[in-house]
Amino acid sequence: MIRDTSGQDRPLTPASTVWSRHRRLLLAAGVLGVGALVTATALPAVQRMVAGGASVSQQRLGLATVEVGPLVRDVAGEGKVVAAMSPTVYALHGGNLVLRVKAGDPVSQGQLLGEIDSPDLRARLAQEQSNADALRTELQRAEVDGREQRSALASALESATIDLQTARNDLERQTKAFEAGAVAGMQVEKARDAMEKARITQAHAQAGIGLKDDSLKFELQARQQALQRQQLLVQDLRRQIDELQLRSPVKGQVGQLLVAERANVAAGAGLLTVVDLTSMEVQMQVAESFARDLAIGMPGEISGNGGQFRARVSSVSPEVVNGEVAARLRFEGDMPAQLRQNQRLSVRVLLDRREKVVTVNRGSFVEEGGGRFAYVVQDGQAVRRNVKLGAQSLSKVEILEGLKPGEQVVISGAQAFNGAERVSLAQ
Template sequence: MAGIPSTAGQDIPLERAPRFRRRGLMIAAAAALLALLVWAALRAGGGQRVAAAESLRLATVSRGEFIADVSAQGRVVAAVSPTLYAPAVGTINLKVNAGDRVEQGQLLAELDSPEIQNQYAQEEANLAGLRASFQRERLEVETRRLQNQQAVDLAKVAEEGAERERKRAQEAYGMGVLPIMEVDRRADELINAQLRHRHAQEEVRLQGKSLDLQLRGRALELERQQLVVDNMRRRAEELRIVAPVNGVIGTLSVLQRAAVAANQALMTVVDLSALEVEIQVPETYADSLGLEMPAEVRLGSQTFPARLTAISPEVANNQVTGRVAFTGGKPPELRQNQRVSVRIVLDQRQDVLRLPRGPFIEAGGGRYVYVVRDGVAVRTPVTLGAISINQVEIVSGVEAGEQVVISGDQAFEGAETVSIRN
């Protein structure tokens, strides 16, 4: 019976591995073991993660001036752009076109209004009639005054004649020429003349008051009619529509020779010398905004001082509308509807702990930061204050001089400590 064949013929003797190759394998194994031990030591020491230093941005906590501000995009608008309206019903005759440059006082349009023009002519005729009536009334009053004064003078002359007659009668009685009865009669005539003189004077005084009131009434009627004529003249002059400011015709709301109604919009005049910036600010800053706050308008590489002049009380699309006016003169190259950047200073304080603004605010939710101590970033609770465009106020949690990771800590994923590898 044949035996089972052996596999001896399939075996091939190998040469013994060189000593240096075995040594290399041992070194590689030792290095891997060492890296494992280092990693284990870091985990045992609390370093849960390792981050490269070049992937982080560090900043030093400093103490100094803190400026709380907000940045917004704005659009240049005309601060003065009056709209002109038709003063009455009529037919419009335009003298300018949209886009024309105009000067203050320049004729822009004329309104043909027969109603206003006819009424003006009628009131002027009424004024002329009242003026003639007033002149006639004044002549009559002067005549009445003269007649009354004549009556007073005649009564005075009669009184003086009676006085002389009484004196002559007394002299004649003393000489025995006239009886006493004749002297008494002359005395009674003197008394009657004196009474007529006094009554004439009193009548002249009362009639003078009556004539004054009569003339004053006529004067008031004339004055009232004069006011009516002045008002109609003003309305007639308003039919000539002139430019209220130097500027440009913005829009024409009516066509040439169109019939317009009273108070209908005709056109707008844009004053290009009075430009402001309309901004949209997030409603989160609405409570911090205040009138007359300092601001800066950036136009290209230049900044111009300005101030906040208006804040809308309404919130639309989570935005608050405001107006910013230039304080140091309008930039010469500024034009309407131009887009600019605006920075509004909300607050300015001294001796404040601060850090440059960075993504760490959103990464930590403003509740903690990573402070670097001896190559290890340690998660540290902090309290943040005001946040500006470039800076963040630190209320508590860190001290001046400490280094904080302000960018690149998103990969830390909230670890308590992170080793920083150079």
């Protein structure tokens, strides 16, 4: 069988058909070029999204810039006015109370606030005063008796002295008569014996006066000491009687009445309080975390009553109650006028001031993770970075390591990162 030339024949394409095919190829190449350009432009963002996981809106975050400047560590809060001195008046003795003032009355130092009626104490004073009078009378009687006895002894001494002189004169006469041969020697001896007897009598009388003086001295001294003891007892009772009058220990205002009028009070019972308005302080509660830095003498500032007043920390409580410590500030210079007990004022205490330190605004990152890391904004991402914090204030925190001035840090809203190393940020 003879083959024909039909297998070698090729149909010709029209020119319009060829031009349409070239246009489609050019269009496809353009689309591919544009796609490649878009892919090259969006590739870094896609890579960041893939590396950082889910994206977080930057509008939900709080950002702060790391900067160099002063760091003022302070603690601020609300305080209440308290009296530096608010003594309580106590009943030193039992009895019926009679008050002369009411709560809120202004009083001066030493002013009579009231008195306690104690009939038993007054009766005891009268008895002891009577005993003192009796001892004084006995002392005077003893003095009179002593003078009488000494007078009698002095008379006996004078008689003995006269007898001695008479015996001495008689001995001289008898001696002269014996020498003249007028009397016997026996008369001389007899006169000598009489003189010796008179001398001994006179010596005993002299000694008797000395012993009696000593005896009277000791007796009178004993009676005087007994009278002094009794007088001291009377003085003590009078002091107790004076203590029945209640007087204000300070200048100020009567605070609270602790007992009712005309009440029968026992010894040691609290009666009323007096507030010293000339010495007021402001007490504030400080969180335990700041309390360890508080010290007596630190400067402070009290705001209220239309002004600001300088103050200093006067005392810090050693006890922590409900996570807080009580601290008191005392005004420096003149106090503001019209202060009232328990009045509320704003208080600020300066703990420390440091110059030229790297700081950033305080945020939740300080408490999260113990302040060991923070998220730094870099190229549209929040990158987790380890940091080391230093001193902290209510508004700022010192950065020791990990951050540089000018960098932006996420200070709030980082909980949405779930601890990721990198998080993409959407505008």
